[in-house]
Amino acid sequence: MNGRIGAAVMVLGLVLGGVTTVSPLGAAPGETISFAMLAGYKEDVLRANIGSFEQQTGIKVAIDASPYNDLYQKTLLSLSTSARRYDVMFMDEPWVPGLSSFLLPLGDVIKGIDLADFVPTTLASGRYKGKQYAMPVDPNVQVFIYRKDLFQQHNLGVPDTWDDVLRDAQTLNDPAKEMAGVVTTAGSDQQTGLYMLLLIWSYGGDVLGPDGRSVADSPAARKGASVYVQLLKYAPLGVQSYSFADVNKAVQLGKAAMAIQWASGARPMEDKAHSLVAGKLGYAVMPRGDQRTPMRGVWTIGIAQTTQHQEAAAKFVQWITGREFGRAAALYPATSSAIHSPRFSVLRDPKIAEALPYAPALLDNLKIARERARVPQWPDIQEQLRLYGAKVSTGAPLGETLAQLKASINDVMNK
Amino acid sequence: MRGLARGGLPWLAPGIAFLALIDLFPLGYALAISLYSWWLVRPSEIRLVGLANYASLLRDAVLRHDTMVSAAFMIGAVSIELVAGMALAVFFAQRTRVFAAVRPVILLPLFITPVVSATMWRLMFHPDLGIVNYYLRRIGIGGPAWLSDPTLAMTAVILLDTWRAIPFMFLVLHAGIVSLPHELFEAAMVDGATKWHSFRHVTLPLLRYIIVVAVLIRAMDAFREFDIFYIVTSGGPGNATETIQMLNYRIFGYGRVGLASSLSTLTLVLVAIISLALLRSMGREGAA
Numbered sequence: 001m002n003g004r005i006g007a008a009v010m011v012l013g014l015v016l017g018g019v020t021t022v023s024p025l026g027a028a029p030g031e032t033i034s035f036a037m038l039a040g041y042k043e044d045v046l047r048a049n050i051g052s053f054e055q056q057t058g059i060k061v062a063i064d065a066s067p068y069n070d071l072y073q074k075t076l077l078s079l080s081t082s083a084r085r086y087d088v089m090f091m092d093e094p095w096v097p098g099l100s101s102f103l104l105p106l107g108d109v110i111k112g113i114d115l116a117d118f119v120p121t122t123l124a125s126g127r128y129k130g131k132q133y134a135m136p137v138d139p140n141v142q143v144f145i146y147r148k149d150l151f152q153q154h155n156l157g158v159p160d161t162w163d164d165v166l167r168d169a170q171t172l173n174d175p176a177k178e179m180a181g182v183v184t185t186a187g188s189d190q191q192t193g194l195y196m197l198l199l200i201w202s203y204g205g206d207v208l209g210p211d212g213r214s215v216a217d218s219p220a221a222r223k224g225a226s227v228y229v230q231l232l233k234y235a236p237l238g239v240q241s242y243s244f245a246d247v248n249k250a251v252q253l254g255k256a257a258m259a260i261q262w263a264s265g266a267r268p269m270e271d272k273a274h275s276l277v278a279g280k281l282g283y284a285v286m287p288r289g290d291q292r293t294p295m296r297g298v299w300t301i302g303i304a305q306t307t308q309h310q311e312a313a314a315k316f317v318q319w320i321t322g323r324e325f326g327r328a329a330a331l332y333p334a335t336s337s338a339i340h341s342p343r344f345s346v347l348r349d350p351k352i353a354e355a356l357p358y359a360p361a362l363l364d365n366l367k368i369a370r371e372r373a374r375v376p377q378w379p380d381i382q383e384q385l386r387l388y389g390a391k392v393s394t395g396a397p398l399g400e401t402l403a404q405l406k407a408s409i410n411d412v413m414n415k
Numbered sequence: 416m417r418g419l420a421r422g423g424l425p426w427l428a429p430g431i432a433f434l435a436l437i438d439l440f441p442l443g444y445a446l447a448i449s450l451y452s453w454w455l456v457r458p459s460e461i462r463l464v465g466l467a468n469y470a471s472l473l474r475d476a477v478l479r480h481d482t483m484v485s486a487a488f489m490i491g492a493v494s495i496e497l498v499a500g501m502a503l504a505v506f507f508a509q510r511t512r513v514f515a516a517v518r519p520v521i522l523l524p525l526f527i528t529p530v531v532s533a534t535m536w537r538l539m540f541h542p543d544l545g546i547v548n549y550y551l552r553r554i555g556i557g558g559p560a561w562l563s564d565p566t567l568a569m570t571a572v573i574l575l576d577t578w579r580a581i582p583f584m585f586l587v588l589h590a591g592i593v594s595l596p597h598e599l600f601e602a603a604m605v606d607g608a609t610k611w612h613s614f615r616h617v618t619l620p621l622l623r624y625i626i627v628v629a630v631l632i633r634a635m636d637a638f639r640e641f642d643i644f645y646i647v648t649s650g651g652p653g654n655a656t657e658t659i660q661m662l663n664y665r666i667f668g669y670g671r672v673g674l675a676s677s678l679s680t681l682t683l684v685l686v687a688i689i690s691l692a693l694l695r696s697m698g699r700e701g702a703a
């Protein structure tokens with residue numbers, strides 16, 4: 001009896017082995033990897049293209065998409081507990097230092113990848129303490145957006161400094177015609193703190209010093225934050241409740257002459273079906289105070305140390321950071337956001353440049369982009385920035401609020 | 416009692432064990448975790464810190480602010496819901512045919528998912544695109560930036576919550592009113608009582624315990640409200656509408672498990688204090 005069962009198993013094994021195809025990417029077909037992904041537009045782009053990867057490799061990708069905050073929570077819980085739910089994770093770059101102790105160093109995975117094709121600052125987004133823990137998938141950076149038609153009408157040049165922006169915003173601001181001089185995020189939203197930080201950096205300040213103590217109330221930080229508050233004087237009514245999507249709405253409805261926004265927001269602005277100002281926008285490198293400091297915000301991909309599907313996960317990382325996905329993602333119809341490629345060859349492709357009129361500005365800003373402090377506590381610090389940035393935007397006393405921000409960041413760093 | 420121990424206890428034991436499992440075990444576990452410094456990013460550095468998490472929270476000005484916001488919301492929302500729910504209940508108690516006709520409309524908000532209704536209201540309050548300001552402008556009133564002003568933002572959230580919870584209050588109070596004995600109202604009428612006198616001296620005293628239960632349920636819910644604040648205001652403008660639950664979500668969200676458990680325990684204690692205070696005050700009124 002046992003002999004018969006053994007023979008049957010052998011035959012079955014031979015049959016299955018015979019029909020199994022070897023995938024072009026050399027991975028083990030039939031495997032399924034679980035992928036923690038950001039919900040929304042970026043998820044849509046991935047789902048629209050994932051078939052190509054699954055066909056090439058025979059590897060199935062189970063996508064679990066969550067909104068921004070939940071994605072971090074779920075990823076952290078999965079990695080730090082015995083849940084081990086995910087093999088591969090889509091991570092915002094500030095998460096990488098904190099999660100690095102749970103991530104697989106990608107030394108072997110990236111050996112075959114042409115790293116020279118990547119914008120160097122994007123590769124740095126996945127690096128921590130000299131090791132590459134994540135690879136860039138979707139580079140984002142803050143860009144300066146302005147209405148070319150309005151600037152021509154008023155004989156204005158592209159603003160070079162924040163003083164220029166303030167002056168032009170005053171000129172173009174016309175509440176009676178529902179035209180705001182400038183729009184940016186100022187609600188109780190993470191972006192609010194990040195835009196205030198952009199201004200603080202621009203005037204030579206920071207929120208975290210090299211010794212790990214906060215310097216959020218330095219004169220330079222105060223100067224930058226005060227310029228942020230001045231910009232809001234020329235923003236639309238209700239800007240204190242604005243998030244990323246509201247900034248886009250204001251621009252797309254033609255209600256703002258200038259905007260400070262992430263590059264991913266620019267793509268829908270150029271969608272003729274949903275934007276009244278498509279083709280009328282100019283994109284520039286971020287204006288300067290003492291220096292130009294556009295903030296880098298790269299979405300990266302990393303592999304869990306505990307994965308049982310290391311080879312399949314590596315193939316997925318190679319595919320999603322590759323030219324094929326980069327091109328397909330960049331050309332995917334825009335609705336509310338965009339995915340760009342971190343590769344020079346994709347960003348400089350004429351077809352891509354045609355689809356993304358802001359690609360040169362994206363690249364220029366990306367080349368000089370500044371990164372947020374690479375400390376595991378950064379997500380906590382960013383939350384404090386959100387809280388106190390939103391208070392600043394509502395007119396809370398600047399000196400007192402920045403002192404509170406400093407105290408809360410020091411508290412986070414000492415925990 | 417002895418009879419229960421001999422005959423009833425074995426029958427009750429599975430139920431008690433089940434309750435202990437789903438109620439007491441998670442509670443005990445959360446209490447235990449609250450005594451630890453546990454940051455998920457550094458699982459190897461978990462250490463017992465005793466009451467340090469509680470001490471840190473009690474010193475925290477943000478927690479004090481957020482507790483006040485939760486309390487203000489609870490008092491504002493539940494007061495309106497009680498008055499409006501009672502008015503509707505009294506009105507429809509005497510008009511059963513009208514009630515039957517409009518019942519689906521009145522109860523509709525109860526059936527809409529909070530996330531959906533909150534998103535809908537957020538859009539309604541949008542300064543440029545919202546329907547509220549659109550109609551205000553049509554009648555010549557410049558629509559305010561609802562969610563950018565601290566007072567208006569809280570007003571908007573209270574309006575949303577009352578829209579959602581008045582049907583609940585109405586249902587409970589209506590059921591109570593229609594079950595009251597008619598004889599008492601007839602006797603009051605014979606004694607020359609007006610409608611107001613009947614309501615004040617017959618309906619309200621008889622409904623007291625139903626009112627206590629309805630207010631208690633709504634007050635506990637309102638104090639722990641999270642979803643509508645998260646969606647409509649995200650705690651803004653600034654931190655004007657940040658509640659104790661949003662603070663807990665933030666702390667847990669960044670992996671501070673011990674601290675978040677301490678805050679959950681503090682919230683539980685606060686809700687228990689509020690409930691006891693409410694029960695005692697209603698009890699005193701009853702005794703008077």
